Amino acid sequence: MQSELRKELLDAFTNAGEDYLSGQHLADLIGCSRTAVWKHIEELRKEGFELEAVRKKGYRIVKTPEKITANEIRLGLTTDFIGRNIHYEESVESTQKIAHRFASEEVPEGTVIIAEEQRSGKGRMNRKWYSPKYTGIWMSLILRPNIPLTKAPQLTLLTAVAVVQAIEEFTGLTPEIKWPNDILIKGKKVTGILTELQAEADRVHSIIVGIGINVNQKKEDFPAELLEIASSLYIEKGEPISRAGLIRSIFKQFETLYLLYLEQGFLPIKLLWESYAISIGKVLKARTLTNVIEGKALGITDEGVLMLEDNIGTIHHIYSADIEL
Missing domain, CATH: 2.30.30.100 (SH3 type barrels.)
Known part of the structure; x- marks a missing residue:
């Protein structure tokens, strides 16, 4: 119940933009007392949100925390179901492991597990994925599409398109896709995608999409053996990137493409994927x-x-x- 009220509070601030919201208006909007509103606002302050309070005007959020907590992501989120249910951890072995457990517990479609650090992150073919704290986006998304098992790999390609579009839109950089799921900028890898299945003999129970993005790492943050093949959005852009803002953009692009895919099939996704592919014709x-x-x-x-x-x-x-x- 508390988390639901917090979601409604953040939605209210999102919709208000730069406007102030009075304590009474917030209380009426989310259905609680003004004292409860004040307590929620104090909890947001503890998380690192900076809220301005002006007498006879109310509250507004003027600064958000550097961490990518569930509340920080929700502030400004415009999706209907992707990312609406977020499980956040400071440090985990792997977000994929948690997502597999959650998926079997019937959590809603669109649930996201996100962490500041993965101690045992993995990529395709069980390769280790370097996931240092407070620098990247390490998350897993739970989907429940009604599709045949044979079509599950198409979700990997869809995810690659969504991430490329989000990076392009949010940073102005020009990423490209190397089949099937590596995202490169100037030939260096910035994103990996891992898609795993929970399935029965004849149907998909859930698809778990792991996304790892190097966002704000500097060159000195990478092990020497990765410098020639990996990069980050910070290195390529030359300035820090808001991780929460990029996550919101990914969720928005993903939801749009996913609904298109469920309605029209893979063809529109295929055409988009090929338009971003670095390998076609080579x-x-x-x-x-x-x-x-x-x-x-x-x-x-x-x-x-x-x-x-x-x-x-x-x-x-x-x-x-x-x-x-």
Whole structure:
């Protein structure tokens, strides 16, 4: 109940913009006493929100905390269901692990698990994902689409488009996608996406989308072995990025694309994905578990499978591989 009142309070401040809201107006709006409103405002102050109180005018938020708490993300959030239920932790082994547990407990679709730090973050093929504290976005999103198991990988490509669009819109940078789910800026990786399934024999129970974004790391924050291949939005932009603001933008873009996907299928997502893809038309090496295939990237199929044409004209369908440009 307390968290619901806090959500309504933050929604009220979001809708008010720069305007002041009186204690009585807030009490009437969220259905509690003025004393309860004051207590909630004090709790927000403890979290790092700076609220201005002016006699006969009321309250307004003038500064938000540097952390990415659930309340900080909710302030300004415009989605209907993506990110409306947020579980926040300072430090976790992996947001994916928590998301798997939550997904089996029937939490609502759109629930997000987010942490300031992952001690054992992982990427594709169980690779370690470097997730230092207070610098990046480390989160997992729970979805429950009514789709066949075979279509689940399409959600990875959809997520890549949503993240690219959000980064582009929020920072002005120009990210590109390397199949299937790496997001690069000037050839260096800034984002990884990991999609995992909870499923029964004939249907998807839930899809858990893990998103890791290097946001405000400086060069000295990266281990030496990653400097040649990884970067951050801060390094590329030259200035700090609001992590909470970028998260809100990702949620907005994702919800729009997800609803489009559920209504119209994969085709509009496929066209968007190909427009951001760095690899289309280029010669690639695809390292699968069994062999290496070299060929020109023709695009992706209607199912999201990469097509490579080798030097004798044979077209190979790549379902899972490491890609070298």
